[in-house]
Amino acid sequence: MINLNLKKTLGSAGGKMDLDLQLIVEKGQFVTLFGESGAGKTSTLRMLSGLLKPDSGTIEVGGTTWFDSCKNIDLKPQQRKVGYVFQDYALFPNMNVRQNLEYALRKGQDKTIIGELLQFAELGPLEQRKPETLSGGQKQRVALARALVQRPEILILDEPLSALDLKMRIKLQEYLLQVHKKFKLTTILVSHDIGEIVKLSDKVFELQNGRVIKKGAAADFFGLNKxxxxxxxxxxxxxxxxxxxxxxxxxxxxxxxxxxxxxxxxxxxxxxxxxxxxxxxxxxxxxxxx
Amino acid sequence: MDWQPLMLTFKLAVVTTVILFVISIPIASWLSSTKSKIRPVLETLVSMPLVLPPTVLGFYMLLAFSPENAFGSWLDEWLGIRLIFSFGGLVVASVIYSLPFMVQPIQAGLSSLPSTLKEASFTMGKSYTTTLLKILLPNIKPSLLTGIVLSFAHTVGEFGVVLMIGGNMPGKTKVASIAIYDEVEALNYAAANSYSLILFSVTFIILLLVYLTNGGFFKRYGQ
CATH class of the missing domain: 2.40.50.100 (RNA polymerase II/Efflux pump adaptor protein, barrel-sandwich hybrid domain)
Known part of the structure; x- marks a missing residue:
């Protein structure tokens, strides 16, 4: 279970914004953060992964404290077991597909997972290619496979499909679902696409100005069951x-x-x-x- | 023609460039990632040699390194190093004098990389040093090359600082730029011309190679 209790003053485009939110995500859930840009979705993901420090609050994951401003606990991003897929994919341009995955290996970790992931993501024929020669959908699959190398329990997806065309998006949505189930992940997605959210997520949180204004099961959330x-x-x-x-x-x-x-x-x-x-x-x- | 000043110039430039490369990477990476308040101050100090007359720099270094003064006598007594009128002094002076030419390209290169590259590496459990060596530096090779070549060329072209702190001692501190000045003063234009021509050609070729490499010329036509 992930228990987030975060406070942070953010400098957004429209001046300062106070982010103040409580989120509880059950283990194994696929959760979506939904809301306008600048609502604090990406900042929330960055605080969970340790890339941004909250002003105060707590982050607990599976009974372990990752952050607690009162007790002065603040695990580094390196110590948090999170797979993060960035919006711009953040593939390392100097490495080919296989090297990108291998770089993510922990010290002494068994290398066989690389082959499995390459095969699962259908990247086998592309493994020697550099990121600049790949299409958007291929880059996306590399980024996702790379985030899974360390077998994280939490997968963070920051608008992973927004740059892709519809056909590729639908294909990768299926793929995300498969990954979520196969690797028994707790997945947190940021998305604007209602179809995508309904298809993928168990639960939706809507954020506005740094607060959760609405939450619910995906289908109920958008009134589809009415x-x-x-x-x-x-x-x-x-x-x-x-x-x-x-x-x-x-x-x-x-x-x-x-x-x-x-x-x-x-x-x-x-x-x-x-x-x-x-x-x-x-x-x-x-x-x-x- | 006496080859010694030329050899000394290139030796000085190589040693300076190697030292600069090693010390500039941590400085540049700190400057490109810090939000500290003293960053503008440090940036200013690094860039000072760009605008300051070399004689000013040389003059203060001459004072600082002189055994008559506190720092210079400390160096002399404790480490047995005397930096004025010696090759060691020239190296120290050149490192300070050419610092912006190495730091600035590397800093600009690091700043131009998307921050997600670094962050992605962190979420994979990699330390900053690993990230720097395996991800950041390999992706700014053109900036590294620019830094190396500019510092090298700038050290070759030094005159004021070297003259102030090194003097004009054959075989020890008499570099090519000073030898040229010497020959002209002695009305020995032929010798001055040979030194000048060599410096001119070498720097031209080095810079040309950099622009060809960074412009992708060798990639396009080399194969």
Missing amino acids: TSAKFRFSGEILKIHREDVLYVISVLIGNDIIKVVADRTEADEFKIGDQVLVASKAFNPIIQKI
Whole structure:
């Protein structure tokens, strides 16, 4: 179990912000931190991993204290057993894929895990390549494999898929789930993508201005359980357009833009940029090969 | 022509560059990562030789190292080192004089690396020294090369500091730049010209090699 109790004054873009949050993550859970940029999500991950020092508070992981400002305990990042996947992947440019993984080995650790991870991440054919020659999805897989070399109990993923295209993202989401189960990890993810969050996580914490403003199981969190829809997608409103008495709302779902008809009261509720759920229950959708 | 001043110049430049390389890496890595309040002060001190007339630097070193004064006599009595009018003194003076030429490129190189490289290495349990040697330095090779070459070339071109602290002792402190001045004073233009031409060509070739290497010329056309 991870028990975080953190206080920190952060200098954000809009001036100073006081981060003050309590989070409890059960062992083996897949948890997502959700919220606007600048809400303190990445800072929370950095404090958990020891890269940023809280002003005060405690961090306990599985009964061990990693940080306690009252008792003057502050484990170095080197001593915390955390696998961290950075948003920019942070692959070492001077090393090839295999060397990147090997660098992560602990002193005296058995090397066989490197081969296993390379195979599991389907990186075998790429092992001699330098990071600069890899695609975004490949880099992502290397970063993830490298974070797993030391067999951490906690995996931290800071917007790991945000730079990838939709197809790659969906593939890697599956892969993240597999990794989470296979290595029996407690995973903490930062993500903005509602579809991704619902698909991956057990629990969601929403952060705003350094505080947890809402938490819950992923499906309940976004109100998905309220509608018993036959099919449903989440997306973002791109355009609200009036046509005679009706409004046409264009929603971006994945790579596709779909148009939904709404009446005036409905249209007033929405604004461009809103995250929405598009669902249908009265009619069966038509399915067709393309 | 007497080759001794040239040999002495290159010996001085090699020794200085090696010492500078070793001491500049910790200084530069500290400067690039610290948030300490004394950082601007240290940065200023490191950069001073860029703007200060070499004679000023040489003058104070001459005073400091002189056996007549406290520091110089301490060095003389306890360590048996006399830094004025000796090769050792030239090395110390050159190290101080060329410090910014080594520290600044390395510091700039380290600062340009994304901080996540360092952090990723820390989360893998690696110490700062391991991270520096295996990750940071190998990724700033062009900056290291620039630092080495600039310090070398700058030491070759030294005149004021060397003259102040080393004097003009053949075989001991008479480096090429001083020999040129000497020959011109003696109206021996031919000898001055040979020294000058050699210094000119050597520095030209060294700098050209750096720009070709850092510009990727050898990678593109070398194979």
